[in-house]
Amino acid sequence: MNYKEILINVNNIKNLRNNFLENFDIKYESVFESLTQAVNNNKLNSIRLHKYLTNNKKLGKVNTARYLKSIGLNETFKISELNDDLIIKIAKYCSEK
Numbered sequence: 001m002n003y004k005e006i007l008i009n010v011n012n013i014k015n016l017r018n019n020f021l022e023n024f025d026i027k028y029e030s031v032f033e034s035l036t037q038a039v040n041n042n043k044l045n046s047i048r049l050h051k052y053l054t055n056n057k058k059l060g061k062v063n064t065a066r067y068l069k070s071i072g073l074n075e076t077f078k079i080s081e082l083n084d085d086l087i088i089k090i091a092k093y094c095s096e097k
Contacts, residue, residue: 013043020044021055028095035087038079045080049090052079059097067093 001009020038025031035052038044050068054061065075071089082090 016043017047021047021052024052024056024058026058026094026097028091031091031094032087035079035082035090036084039082039087045078047079048075049073049077049079049082050075053090053094059094 020034024034038047038052050061050064053059053064068074068077071086073086
């Protein structure tokens with residue numbers, strides 16, 4: 001792989017990550033599906049959960065941080081660390097806002 005191909009790959013990954021963050025929707029089904037898929041996607045699963053939830057300002061940063069703390073998580077928790085139970089809790093939280 002040459003430099004130009006690497007640069008193209010990096011830009012493609014950046015675009016994928018930006019689209020993932022910008023297309024966040026607070027509907028239960030949307031959150032559940034996107035997090036379930038992202039857990040196994042090496043290009044997305046290193047995103048911090050707090051950033052995913054608050055990047056497009058549909059959820060407040062402080063309230064989200066408090067909620068994450070209440071379920072035993074913090075602001076540095078990564079999507080790759082999620083399990084099904086946590087995904088369900090987070091999807092419920094988002095849909096109630």
